[in-house]
Amino acid sequence: MSTSSSSPQLDIAIVGGGIAGCVLSIALSEYKIKHTLYESASRFGEIGAGVGFENNFVRVMELISPSIKEAFLRCIEPVSDVNPTWISVAVGDTKRADENGVILDTSGGESKVGDIFFTYPSRPGPRGGIHRAHFLDELVKLIPDDVPSFGKRLVNITSAEDGSDRPVLQFADGSTAIHSAVIGCDGIKSRTREILLGIEEAARPVFSGKYAYRGLIPMGRAIEIMGEEKARKATMYLGYHRHVLTFPIAKGSILNVVAFSSKQNWTDEEWVVPTSREAMVADYETWIPEIKGVLAELQRQDIWALFQHLPASTYFGKQPRICLVGDAAHASTPFNGAGAGMCVEDCYILSSLLSEVQHEPDLCKVFSSYDEVRRSRSQRLVQKSIEAGMLYEFEGPQGDDIDALISNMTTRMNWIWDFDLRLDLERAQELVRGSI
Ligand code: FAD
Numbered sequence: 001m002s003t004s005s006s007s008p009q010l011d012i013a014i015v016g017g018g019i020a021g022c023v024l025s026i027a028l029s030e031y032k033i034k035h036t037l038y039e040s041a042s043r044f045g046e047i048g049a050g051v052g053f054e055n056n057f058v059r060v061m062e063l064i065s066p067s068i069k070e071a072f073l074r075c076i077e078p079v080s081d082v083n084p085t086w087i088s089v090a091v092g093d094t095k096r097a098d099e100n101g102v103i104l105d106t107s108g109g110e111s112k113v114g115d116i117f118f119t120y121p122s123r124p125g126p127r128g129g130i131h132r133a134h135f136l137d138e139l140v141k142l143i144p145d146d147v148p149s150f151g152k153r154l155v156n157i158t159s160a161e162d163g164s165d166r167p168v169l170q171f172a173d174g175s176t177a178i179h180s181a182v183i184g185c186d187g188i189k190s191r192t193r194e195i196l197l198g199i200e201e202a203a204r205p206v207f208s209g210k211y212a213y214r215g216l217i218p219m220g221r222a223i224e225i226m227g228e229e230k231a232r233k234a235t236m237y238l239g240y241h242r243h244v245l246t247f248p249i250a251k252g253s254i255l256n257v258v259a260f261s262s263k264q265n266w267t268d269e270e271w272v273v274p275t276s277r278e279a280m281v282a283d284y285e286t287w288i289p290e291i292k293g294v295l296a297e298l299q300r301q302d303i304w305a306l307f308q309h310l311p312a313s314t315y316f317g318k319q320p321r322i323c324l325v326g327d328a329a330h331a332s333t334p335f336n337g338a339g340a341g342m343c344v345e346d347c348y349i350l351s352s353l354l355s356e357v358q359h360e361p362d363l364c365k366v367f368s369s370y371d372e373v374r375r376s377r378s379q380r381l382v383q384k385s386i387e388a389g390m391l392y393e394f395e396g397p398q399g400d401d402i403d404a405l406i407s408n409m410t411t412r413m414n415w416i417w418d419f420d421l422r423l424d425l426e427r428a429q430e431l432v433r434g435s436i
Pocket of ligand 1: 015016017018019020021038039040041045050051052053152153154155185186187188189190191212214258325326327328333334337338339340341342343
C-alpha cells in the first residue's frame with residue numbers, strides 16, 4: 001500500500017442523498033472516512049411509494065452496518081410475520097379469455113383469469129416491502145449532522161489546477177468545493193454521469209417503452225377490493241402489454257400499487273405527467289374488476305415514464321477522480337425489484353475498498369477494482385429487468401404460455417438472490433492490494 005506522507009488524507013464528496021448517497025454516507029462514517037454529502041434539495045426526501053428489499057440485500061445492509069439492517073427492520077412487519085412468498089402470480093387481463101374467464105394459451109394450457117397460478121418462494125430471513133420515506137428517515141438518523149450540505153445542485157466538475165487530479169465541484173448557487181474524489185449518487189438523471197461519460201450515448205437515460213401508475217391504498221380498503229389473501233401478500237397480475245404489482249408496506253397498513261403499461265416513445269419533457277382516473281381505468285379496459293377497482297382508488301393520477309441507462313463503458317474517471325454509484329451508474333426498470341438493492345451492494349463494495357486506502361493516489365485503483373466487480377452484475381440487472389417486464393406482459397419468447405412462464409420464473413431471480421457478495425469483495429480487495 002502507498003504510504004506517501006505528502007499526499008493529503010481522503011476527503012470524499014458524495015453527490016446526491018437518496019438511498020445510495022445515504023447508505024454510502026453511513027458506510028463511510030463507520031470507517032471514519034471524512035466526507036460531505038451534497039444534496040440539491042433543501043432536505044432529505046423520498047416519494048410516497050413502496051420499495052422492496054429481498055433477504056440477500058438485507059444481509060448486505062448488515063455487512064455495511066448492523067444499524068442499517070435495524071433501520072430496515074423498523075420499517076417491516078415483525079420478522080416472524082414476514083411472508084415466505086415473494087410474489088403470487090395471476091393473469092389479470094381477460095382479453096383472450098372465454099365467457100368463463102378461462103384463457104387457452106398458445107401451448108394449449110388453460111388458466112383462469114384472477115386465479116393465482118404460481119407462487120415465487122422468497123429466501124428465508126428478513127425481507128419485504130417498506131415505505132420509502134420511512135426508510136429514508138431511518139437512514140438519515142444514522143448520518144452525522146456535519147455531513148449533509150443542502151441546496152447544493154452540482155452543475156459541473158473540473159480538475160484542480162495544481163495537477164493533483166482532485167475534482168472541483170461547481171454548484172448552481174455559484175459556490176465551489178474541492179475534494180479527493182466525487183462519488184456520484186445523483187440518480188437516473190445524474191449530472192455526474194453526464195460529466196464522466198461526455199459524448200457517450202449512455203451518458204443520458206433512454207425511455208424503456210414502459211410507464212407506470214403508482215399509488216397507495218389503506219389496507220382495509222385494499223382487502224375489500226382484492227380480498228384478504230391477495231392484499232396481504234405481494235401479488236402480480238400479468239396481461240398483454242401491461243402488468244400490475246401490489247404489495248403491503250408500512251408494516252402491512254398500506255397497499256403499494258404499481259400498474260405498468262407500454263408505449264413506444266416518450267416525447268414529454270417531464271417524466272411524471274398528470275392523467276385522470278377515467279384514463280387510468282380505461283388503460284386497463286379488458287382487466288378484471290379488482291384491478292379496475294384498485295386503480296380507481298389511487299389518490300394521485302399520474303403517469304410515470306420509466307427510463308433506464310444503456311451500459312456505461314466505465315463507472316469511474318481518473319482526471320478528475322469521479323466514481324458512479326446506484327442509479328447514477330445503472331438505472332434500471334423496476335421489474336426485478338432490485339435497483340435499490342444494487343445501490344446497497346455498490347456501497348458495500350466501494351466503502352470496504354475505500355477503508356483500505358489512506359492516500360489520494362490510491363483512489364483510482366479502488367475505483368477501477370469497484371468498476372471491475374460491479375459493472376457486469378449491475379448492468380446485468382438492467383438487461384434482465386427489461387426482459388422480466390416483457391415476460392410479465394406476454395411480450396417475451398414465452399408469449400402467454402403459462403407453463404413456459406412458470407419455468408422461466410422459477411429460476412430467473414437466483415443470480416440476484418443466491419449470490420454471496422463477499423466473494424466479489426474479496427476479488428476486488430485482491431485487485432486493490434495487488435496494485436498498490
Ligand atoms: P435517487 O433516489 O434518484 O437519489 C438521487 C439523489 O440525488 C436525490 O436526492 C436527488 O435530489 C439528488 N440529486 C440529483 N441530481 C443532483 C445534483 N445535480 N446535485 C445534487 N444532488 C442531486 N428498487 C428495489 O430494490 N426494489 C423495489 O421494489 C423497487 N421498486 C421500484 C419501483 C419503481 C416504479 C421505480 C421507478 C424504481 C424502483 N426501484 C426499486 C429502484 C429504486 O427506486 C432505485 O434504484 C433507487 O431509489 C435509486 O436510488 P439512488 O439513491 O441511486 O437515486
